[in-house]
Amino acid sequence: MYSLCPLCNQFESTMITCPTCLHNMYDLGRVSDYFDDYSPYEDIDGLKKVDGYSADLEEHKCPHYFSCPICHKSEVFLIDEWLTQ
Incomplete structure (x- = not known):
């Protein structure tokens, strides 16, 4: 079983x-x-081990940067990945 991020793979978009x-x-x-x-270009699961977000590998979440074009605030949100076989 492996996981796919719907935003990285452009299956979905999200409004935050x-x-x-x-x-x-x-x-x-x-x-x-x-x-x-x-x-x-690196292996995604390998990078998940060193990115500082424990939930991304264990709970199948993909950390994404989001930025506001108006006030320039940026924040990281964890996106639920889809589990596939």
Whole structure:
């Protein structure tokens, strides 16, 4: 069994409201993609072991950066992954 992030694979989109100004935030992708130049090409489960979010590997969640275009607040949200066989 393996898991897929619906946002990374563009199966879904999500609307997250900025807690500061209440505008829609933009999804900037997985947190691990920002580690270094080669991170987007590394094994996802391997990066989950070192990204600092214990829930992503154990609970099948994908940490994504979201940013507000109005007030520039950024925040990480854990997105539920889909389990497949």
